[in-house]
Amino acid sequence: MKKHSIIFSFMMVILLGFQSCDIDEEIIDEALGDELFTNADALTLLAPAYNNMRRVYGHRWFFALQTFSADEGMVPTRQSDWFDGGTFQELHRHDWGPTHRYTTETFGHITAGLATASQAISFLDEGTQEHAEAVALLSHFMWVALDAYGQVPYRGLTDINFSDDPQVLTGAEALSTIVANLEAVMPSLPTGKNTVRYTQDAAKSLMARIYLNRVVYEDRYGSNYSFSNEDMQRVIDLTTEVINSGSHSLETNDYFSMFDPDNENHPEIIWSVKNEKTSVRISGRSVSRNTTNGLSRGLVYKVDDGWETGSDAGCTLPEFLDTFDTVNDPRYFKENYPNELGTIPLEQYEINRGFLEGQLFGIRAIDEVPVINEDGTVDIVPAQLFDRDFSMANHTRAVSLIAETQSDGVRVHKWSIENLGSNRDDTGVDIVVFRLADLYLMRAEAQLRLGSGDALSDINAVRIARGGAGFAKDNATLEDVYLERGFEFYWEYHRRTDQIRFETWEDAWLDKTDSDPNKRLFPIPPGPIAQTPGLEQNPGY
């Protein structure tokens, strides 16, 4: 029995020896971040904020919200394609609800942008250029939130704590906070030309845009807006500063070069969201999709290791096209090769730009692979879809939201798809956010609304740059500004904002009859509302 006791005691020691086993969680393959943040290089803190701008400006995100809900673009359902749960039809008909996929995702990217910019602000030293850039990027995300959703969740510029409840800014308060923050960091922002980084001119452009739309932001559901002289004068002052800075000049030769892969530091661009083929992909939402998704399946385009075809999604609307001077306006179409039967050297094959209307001609191809003649030329033949309904790529103006064929509707090849990587999301085209023409047209509009100043010469500055002296107008009204903005900025992330400001948003157009002013704002997704105190659903949802 004694022996038993000894053995028993020994075993109890083993037993008790394990009573204090460690169960602290030790994460061995991920950094918790302490060291990372304190020793961080300024650019590694800024990179997420800049990169989030690429997401916000992604194809099915801010682009879809600004374009496919407006009168300049639509994604019709084409037979069994592009229904996608009705998302695109809802955007077009102004029939979206709180769980709409792209309003939800865009809100997510905006708030992620707000957070990454706030994170950068909290670790960067005040007074540095990078800190000022982070504040400017925060302001830009705040503007997108204000413009599209009317509510801006905000964590301030100091003592940022992500566990605390945020403030939710709306209307005047949001607007004044954005402007005050931009003014506070203005001296630290870089001057001069740099389309990659947020400069003083970019900040001024944003402020001008905000003042121009101020009356809308402060009275979301109003009508017969009266624009205050004070605001218009600010727009004029700010745009004049940028126009006169001498850092930028209007493109006078090739309008489409502003949307080419090498558009970085283009003379006319003030700030753009930079893309490189080496940039991280944003899951099929790259700016190249603005074009490739609408391109015909009957056309091939070159990518780094082969050929791709379009997917016949988006097109523009007949009424919108009807406003164009299709013959004289170089912004309507640019020919790279004649759209007719013929033979051209392969190197010369570069898809025509602008609006692709009527029967398209493209490289003769079999099973989506071009046939290259022995002498290195290719035959240009009428394009026909390689699959689906095998329709001829004849892009008629006539189209409806439920399109009869894959080819209905005029396509928009504004954003270049030349020189894409092996993945068609890989592009070097920077997404233009502010360019000089916008500053001229904002100033023209402000002058007209103010009732003083030479609006005509501002409009003509743009028109002459595009089409030469003969393209100038004789007089200018607000209506002319509105139309000119359509010619100049189609598919360029402006249209919805412009339509609301010019009060055409509730008009009827093709397969769109809704006139509910609540649709000026997109719904806040239910997930964030449920978890974020202060965030409320917008009226009408």
Next chain:
Amino acid sequence: MKLKFLILTLVFAVSSGSLAQTQITGTVVDDQNVPLPGANVLEKGTTNGVVTDFDGNFSISVSGNDGTIIVSYIGFETKEIALDGSSNYSVQLTTSSTGLDEVVIIGYGGVKSKDLTGSVKVIGSKDFNKGISNSPGQLLQGKIAGVNVTTGSGEPGSAIDINIRGVNSISGSSNPLFVVDGIPLDGGSSSENGLDGIGGTSRSKNPLNFLNPQDIESITVLKDASATAIYGTRAANGVVLIQTKKGKIGKTKVTFSSSTGFAKVERDIDLLNASEYREQTARLAPLVGRDPASYIDPANADTDWQDEIYRSAQVNNYNLGFSGGAGTTTYNISLGYLDQEGVVETTGHESVTGRINVGTSLLDDRLKFRANLTVADLTDESQALGSVIIGALRANPTAGVFGADGEPTIRAGATPNPVSFFDLYRDRAESKRVLANFTTTYTIIDGLDYKLNLGYENSDTDRVFRIFNNGEDIAQDQVVLDSREDTNLLIENFLTYTKSYDKWNFDVLAGHSYQTFNNTALRIERFDFSTTEIDPIFNLGVASQENTTVGSGNDERKLQSFFGRVNANFLDKYLITASLRADGSSVFGDNNRYGYFPAVALGWKISEEAFLADSDTFSNLKLRLGWGQTGNQAVPVGAAQPSASTSFDDSFAFNGTTIVNGITTSRTANPDLKWEVTEQFNAGIDWAILNGKVNGTFDYFHKNTTDLFLQVSAPVPALTGSIFVNSDAEIINEGFEFALNVNVIRTDDFSLDFSGNISFLDNTIEGLATDVFVGEISGPGTSGETSSIFTNGESAGSFFLPRFLGFDANGEEILSDEFEIIGDALPGTIYGFNINAAYKSFDLALGFNGVGDIDIFNNTARAYSSAASLGTNGNNIFREFLDVNENPNFAPVSSSRYVEDGSFLRLNNATLGWNVKNDTFLDTLRVYITGQNLFVITDYTGYDPEINTGGGNVYGVDFGGYPRPATYLLGVDLSF
């Protein structure tokens, strides 16, 4: 001193055979005088034992004429026979068909069946489903009330969902905890990530495939919380305890079994044949503005694509083992080999399993050791199943399979030629498994045992995917190695004490457990092969270095537990069980390190009361009441802590093409994160009448799961889109379970038994702040659509879609304006019944199972079976979905049109056996034929209504599910 004694004991044991011996013989029969082969006959107080032969005869040498022999047989009351000097004994055993004296394993010990207080069901090996099984789940299908076993697909070794009393979780799966010989398993499996752009990578294989069903002695399912709470935070979905076979004292028994057979798809999907396809496309052509000739492939063939991808698949299974025991040592050693082809060409499952189980005792039985070692090597060959199966369903039937060069053509209409994938694509997973445990039991004083349980589990899986470019739509060679290793170490110490005081019997348990889990992962992805002479699967080096990506990870979890239980009974009539477990897990937040899981249960053996003791009606009547709390700790590792890294995902090109990686915060910490709590109440009655000939159970349960894990939006602006929280939502499962066993006839030559079970289950969600949408719909024009929802007042994963109301005059679908709940992905009724008959040396077993009140979302049809898909793209169509009123110019909409009734009745299993009498050295020789899945009665238009290609928290979705074949087997079992 002790050592001498030990040696003496050993010497005595070994030499006992040479002492004075008396030979006795006898026959063991059952209560109907039917001989019982395989009954154990043991000389009491020794380890000297034999087993009866086929005719129930035994012969044993005993040491003297005044001893006692013990005769036992599973399912019968054990009997002790005092020797009276005669040399021949006839022993009649009485059935305990209710198994009331059988010891049921309940976790950290056992309890006699008659003393159970919880809802517990044991299935012994003789009641398992017969035929080829890849995992324990299949052995149980249809056998236990309230247990729904759904095989993910008909692919050999496919994942299995086992839901015990419904679905308890929103964010994860509801599979139970598996405990094999006392070791809670980690349940790791290979990764699910296949190759980009290749459709329909199959779900991970079943992690329990490494257990050879032949090695399993019994499976115990703990259903209610009073039984499962002893497993604390891992018990909310129920617990399945698996006991493997052990050796018995006596002569060495050698067993060999072999079966061979084939599997076939007996239920093709009804598609248009080539001539119907020509007719229908000709009808639609003018409507979509296509030339009718454009649908007809230049081959103008007449191809049945389903015939081209399916085959009659061979299966061969061999098992060899020997077991026995001498002295105080028993052993059971086995080796199994299964080679199972899949019915889809090139797919299959091969496994080699080996097992050793050895037990011994020392110091007068005071010190016992038992060791188990299981090793397995599993090889799975899968395919690009989405492309192959869905491809065959939509391929143009006028296209040919092979081109003029004899090679498969690249396309078959709008889809790649499904047959071409057999060469182009390969998905091979090789998995090595080890499960080892070592238990030491020391009896400190009589009734007080100390037990040390050490366990080790390792699973090492390498899955390699490869695709060759075909010069056209598959533009690039690609190979991916996905490697995972999961290790789990367990150390458990516990004490049990059994004591009787007067009218009380006590059984007390107290223990401590510490288990660590380590998971490593490695993924290598490479492109462009320099040669195709060898398969890059075996040498990733033949791929180009360019664009290679490598990633790896390693995470750890630790779980420490303290547990205790008291079983008491008073007067052998009144039973009480109380248990408590404290679980501390590393995955919980700092503020919630330990969860406490109590349970209590009461039992009343009414039939032992005086007023029923003499009852002719009830031979057993017991009332059980139980309550308890259990948990679910399926929190992803690290979810309670933040994470940040410098990553390409948040990079930006500030200068030229140079990328600056950004600092990403990839997780928002939640230090309050804890387990989900499932509170369950159970009331049950066990009853037996007519001397046990008819018996059954009835259970009612109510389960309420709270503090559900949810990944919700983080309060914006947040650095991560979502955060893990314990939400206020709850899931309620409520149901009834009935089980019935009837010995209908039992005569000398003929017996007939019936057993059946049925359960009714109602699942409801309450308190969700926002609806959770799951189940991304696949197919063209469906991006962002989901089929299923978790929403208040409805059952988990209900189908939420517009209702389809027919076609308007234009041929456009008429749909309800709003989305509606249009179907239930979880069965409201689950049932199974078994018929066993024996006539002389022949026996027949039939096993049926089915579910009712359930729906399936037929995603395959949604994707490709519409007039638009046929008319525009030339995809073939399910005949069921061909409607001449449908206008091909309108896109099909995901709607109730594709939600089908998923109820079914299946003849899961039928076996006809012949126990061959023989005079050879063989003790037993059995020949049998088995059919699996012989028929299924259902209205479902897909291959099989028992399907779930979704996985995780998605139920009842079929997208190109692998058909479940019928399997026909011929087998032989022998032993000597």
